[in-house]
Amino acid sequence: MTKYALSHLQQLENESIHIIREVAAEFERPVMLYSIGKDSGVMLRLAQKAFAPAPIPFKILHVNTTWKFREMIEFRNRMVKELDLDFEEWINPEGVRDNINPFEHGTQRYTHVMKTEGLKQALNAGKFDAAFGGARRDEEKSRAKERVFSFRDRFHQWDPKNQRPELWNLFNCRVNKGESIRVFPLSNWTELDVWLYIHQENLPVVPLYFAKERPVVQRGSAWIMVDDERLPLEAGEKPQMRMVRFRTLGCYPLTGAIDSTADTLPKVIEEMLRSRDSERQGRVIDYDESGSMEQKKREGYF
Amino acid sequence: MSYASQIDELGIEAYLAKYGRREMLRLLTCGSVDDGKSTLIGRLLYDSQQVHDDVLAAVRKASDRFGTTGDEVDLALLTDGLQAEREQGITIDVAYRYFATDRRKFIIADTPGHVQYTRNMATGASTCDLAIILIDARYGVLEQTRRHSFICSLLGIQHFVIAVNKMDLVDWSEQRFQEIRDAYGEVAARLQVRDIHFIPMSALKGDNVVARSEKMPWFQGSPLLDHLETVHVASDRNLVDLRFPVQHVLRPNLNFRGYAGTLASGVIRVGDTIAVVPSGKQSKIKSIETFEGPIQEAFASMSVVLTLTDEVDVSRGDMLVAPNNAPPLSNSVEAMVVWFDGEGLQPGKQYLIKHATSQTAAIVTDVRYRINVGTLHREPAANLQMNDVGRVHIECARPIAADAYDKNRTTGSFILIDRLSNATVAAGMVLERKLAEDTTKRQRSSADAGSHVRLQKKRKVTPEARKAQLNQEPFVLWITGLPRAGKSSLAYALELALFEQKHQVHVLDGEILRTGINRDLGFSGADRWENQRRAAELAKLNLSFGVSTIIALVSPIRFERQQAREIVGNEHFIHVFCDAPLEVCEARDEDGLYARARAGQIANVTGIDAPYERPTSPDIVLDTVKDSAEANLAKVLAFLRERNLLR
Missing domain, CATH: 3.40.50.300 (P-loop containing nucleotide triphosphate hydrolases)
Structure with missing residues (x-):
């Protein structure tokens, strides 16, 4: 490459840093949503880079559904400590009171209460006017036209007809009281970019992304991991040890593992390059109904 | 499959090292569904192996039901997110799609081509290096061709690919291709575009998209993907004029004061003398800080933190420049704008103008003319409505340091925001000041940042x-x-x-x-x-x-x-x-x-x-x-x- 040229990863990195700084400069109470996954990890590193040598000037928030993999929570706690983050966890207290879970209440209601409602509660409680999320446009078709700055009304609702045009790197940061913006600094990154960046930066990720013998049961076409005793086993269902890994992380009863022997980062990337399946296939949540992402976003989901 | 063979050849570690250093190219596709635009994008994604099996299976299924291509997979359905939305009555908008080859990562801004979507096209074009303008070989240069070309040129795209599509329907005729090429010359003559490239193709059959066409041996140029992978865009960037809009001031402790921002253009080195716009104060670069540690030099589009040797007053919205190369500083701006909002432009009404990292109040005092984007003629106009493009004069509450847009896409662009609804109502491209003043009745005196610097030097009685x-x-x-x-x-x-x-x-x-x-x-x-x-x-x-x-x-x-x-x-x-x-x-x-x-x-x-x-x-x-x-x-x-x- 010629002098004074940036690689595509450097370019993406610089653009994302610009976005993160713009939010820190213009909003009163920004917050960064941290979901513990690989995208969140990249976003967190970008936030560190945006303000170094100063610390990250906003809170890092995790909306916990109580059904995350145990290794995710361990990893989260480690990151909070190592990076000395201003961290907060939110769990929907009503969901806990009513013992909302994916088995008795169905994935839709469970996701709505523990994720969407929990998120809205946390944002209201913190009076946050901007919330960073790690979503990418290549994840899903309905995200392809999502803005970097996604405007939400007082009820956190996304109105696809009422989104602001975005030109150059000039972002309109104005909101009235109670309104907010969801900001997606990784909009232009693809799954491959994220992995290449993790490789380049030597970023730590949750070990679940790497293949290992894990106790799983087969549900439909997916391998579901028996992460703790709360997973109800059907009659005759017996966990078996199997070499698997996860392409995407979420709530363990809703996240399918894939057969894999990729136990290092280069092997994971190689497997992905050679694979012919898209990333969200492992996610039960998007397959509930067609257009489900669109619907969830309207309700206030990321 | 190209990935696999490359990995086999190099081994994964060497492959990753190479792959991580690819360049990026942003491109815009202009045309309507009838021109075969969706098919073209689908073909690019499909032939460059970016379509996953589960997605392809879904498209196969849909092809059987809705497809228009017989037994073949209808590639247009790969981008059907938009069609579904159209049925639901959702505003059709810019969709971004991603694909990569071993040489480059591509971001496609996909915009619909109909008359009412000028604003979407402008939005998509604002960040692009290259535009693909589709022409149906049967119909040739149409009004929409002129419209697409004009908007792309207005937004500063320097590289055009004129994709003469559906060549299969004109018997792969070289003569037809030449006719269209000649006809487009009349459009090109009115635009400022450095590089125009014509490619005859059939997106449906795959000719000259990724693979070279065997049906058109008379065409000596490269197929589309080859061209996208090799077109030279690095020199489009401005590395001459130092412009560093200060985005955020970092003060983690009393001993550190750093200015965070992204270099809009130019190169900066430790020890360089800089001037602060608008104050005119000067200082030197003490250090360039990054997360990885200090560096000696930074250049256009890098996001860095600068520290200065003196305690000068610098805040968000200021710009650091070279003292002998400062942008014009003025309250008045002459610009082309694209109007976005349902509520039309009201001359005399106060808007907010956001320019680089600064924001101030502004009034559009004059609408000079509107451009008919179909005929490219100027028309007299008192105001501008949604999707109109026109030239205006703007007065700002605080002076802004703007370059001409054709010199600098970052410091030459702005948006207008409605103060009540907070809607982004317009996007603007600043015109060259000299050009602006030549045609302005009332010449407005203006000072550049350099005049503040000179004044400080001349003054003996303080x-x-x-x-x-x-x-x-x-x-x-x-x-x-x-x-x-x-x-x-x-x-x-x-x-x-x-x-x-x-x-x-x-x-x-x-x-x-x-x-x-x-x-x-x-x-x-x-x-x-x-x-x-x-x-x-x-x-x-x-x-x-x-x-x-x-x-x-x-x-x-x-x-x-x-x-x-x-x-x-x-x-x-x-x-x-x-x-x-x-x-x-x-x-x-x-x-x-x-x-x-x-x-x-x-x-x-x-x-x-x-x-x-x-x-x-x-x-x-x-x-x-x-x-x-x-x-x-x-x-x-x-x-x-x-x-x-x-x-």
């Missing part, structure tokens, strides 16, 4: 020295309030009291201003604003003479008072609010101003048919109804003493 000689600390007292609220009487009483204490002071009120320096101004919103701006500038001059100024003006608009504060300088500005209800002021109506306004004989009278925005945090509030004139005078004098402005 304001500080004058202050010392007069032995006084000058200030500007700005009195606002409704007409007849008691501003002028307070101003003159105060002038006398100060004069008796040997403090050099002068009053400026509407009468003094309008009979002299401002006699060219009327009472329209823009003229009243200008009246106040000049008053503030005069007060600033007085300050540099060491003399205080008392200004008594209705000054009804909050941001205009803020502008006056900024012109004068925050530390010298004292804001006094004469508070009296409208009924009382109207009762005091000695010269019949309110009466004439009520009778409809005069317009734009504050309190009647023009708004008064009450100050939110004035330095002094005076109740001119309950309290006597003497008491109010004493209150102001006490305030001045408290601030050590009076002996």
Whole structure:
């Protein structure tokens, strides 16, 4: 490459840093949503880079559904400590009171209460006017036209007809009281970019992304991991040890593992390059109904 | 499969090292579904192996149901997100799609091609290096071709690919291709585009998209993907003019003060001398900080943190530039704008302008003309409606340091924001100043940042020295309030009291201003604003003479008072609010101003048919109804003493 040229990863990195700084400069109470996954990890590193040598000037928030993999929570706690983050966890207290879970209440209601409602509660409680999320446009078709700055009304609702045009790197940061913006600094990154960046930066990720013998049961076409005793086993269902890994992380009863022997980062990337399946296939949540992402976003989901 | 063979050849580690260093190219596709645009994008994704099996299976299924391509997979359905949305009545918008080859990562901004989508195309084009303009070989150059080409050129895209598609339907005819090529020459002649490339293709059959066509041996050029992978865009960037808009000031502790931002253009090195726009102050780069540690040099599009060797005042919205290469600094901007909002442009209405990292109030004072994007002709226009493109003159509350858009895409662009709805109503591209002034009736004088630098050098008697000689600390007292609220009487009483204490002071009120320096101004919103701006500038001059100024003006608009504060300088500005209800002021109506306004004989009278925005945090509030004139005078004098402005 010629002098004074940036690689595509450097370019993406610089653009994302610009976005993160713009939010820190213009909003009163920004917050960064941290979901513990690989995208969140990249976003967190970008936030560190945006303000170094100063610390990250906003809170890092995790909306916990109580059904995350145990290794995710361990990893989260480690990151909070190592990076000395201003961290907060939110769990929907009503969901806990009513013992909302994916088995008795169905994935839709469970996701709505523990994720969407929990998120809205946390944002209201913190009076946050901007919330960073790690979503990418290549994840899903309905995200392809999502803005970097996604405007939400007082009820956190996304109105696809009422989104602001975005030109150059000039972002309109104005909101009235109670309104907010969801900001997606990784909009232009693809799954491959994220992995290449993790490789380049030597970023730590949750070990679940790497293949290992894990106790799983087969549900439909997916391998579901028996992460703790709360997973109800059907009659005759017996966990078996199997070499698997996860392409995407979420709530363990809703996240399918894939057969894999990729136990290092280069092997994971190689497997992905050679694979012919898209990333969200492992996610039960998007397959509930067609257009489900669109619907969830309207309700206030990321 | 290219990935696999490359990995086999290099091994994964070497492959990753190579792959991580690819370049990025952003491109825009213009055309309607009928031109085969979706098919073209689908073909690019499919033939470059970016379509996953589960997605392809879904498309196969859909092809059986809705497809128009017989047994073949309908590739247009790969991008059908948009079609589904259209059925749901959702605004059709810019969709971004991603694919990569071993050489480059590509971001496609996919915009619909119909008349009403000018704004979407402008949005998509704003970040792109290259545009693919689709022409149906059967129909040739149409009005939409001109429209697409114009918008891409307007937004500064330097590389065009004219994709003459559906060649299969014209028997792969070289002659037809040549005709279209010649016809497009007439369009190209009116645009400023450096590089235009014509490719005959059939997206449906895959000819000249990824693989070279066997049907058109007469075509010697590269297929589309080859061209996208190799077109040279690196030299499009401006590495000459240093422009660093300060985005955020970092102060983690007392020993560190860093300026975070992204270089809009140019190169900066440790030790370089820089000037701050607009203040004109100079300093040197002490260090360039990044997360990985300090570096010696940074260039365009890098996000870094700069520290300076001196403690100069720099804040968000300022720009660091090279002292001998500063952008023009001016309150007036001549620009092309694309109007986005359902509510049309209203000349005279206040908007916010966001330019680089700065934001200020702005009024569009003139619409010079509208461009018919179909014929490319100029048409006279009084305003602009949604999807209109036109040339306007804008007056900003604070001067902005803008380059011409064709020199600098970052410092030459801006958006306009509605102050109430917060909607982004327009996007603008700044025109070359010389060009702008040549065609402007009233030539507007303008200063560049360099003139501040030069002034500081020339000046032998400094304001500080004058202050010392007069032995006084000058200030500007700005009195606002409704007409007849008691501003002028307070101003003159105060002038006398100060004069008796040997403090050099002068009053400026509407009468003094309008009979002299401002006699060219009327009472329209823009003229009243200008009246106040000049008053503030005069007060600033007085300050540099060491003399205080008392200004008594209705000054009804909050941001205009803020502008006056900024012109004068925050530390010298004292804001006094004469508070009296409208009924009382109207009762005091000695010269019949309110009466004439009520009778409809005069317009734009504050309190009647023009708004008064009450100050939110004035330095002094005076109740001119309950309290006597003497008491109010004493209150102001006490305030001045408290601030050590009076002996």
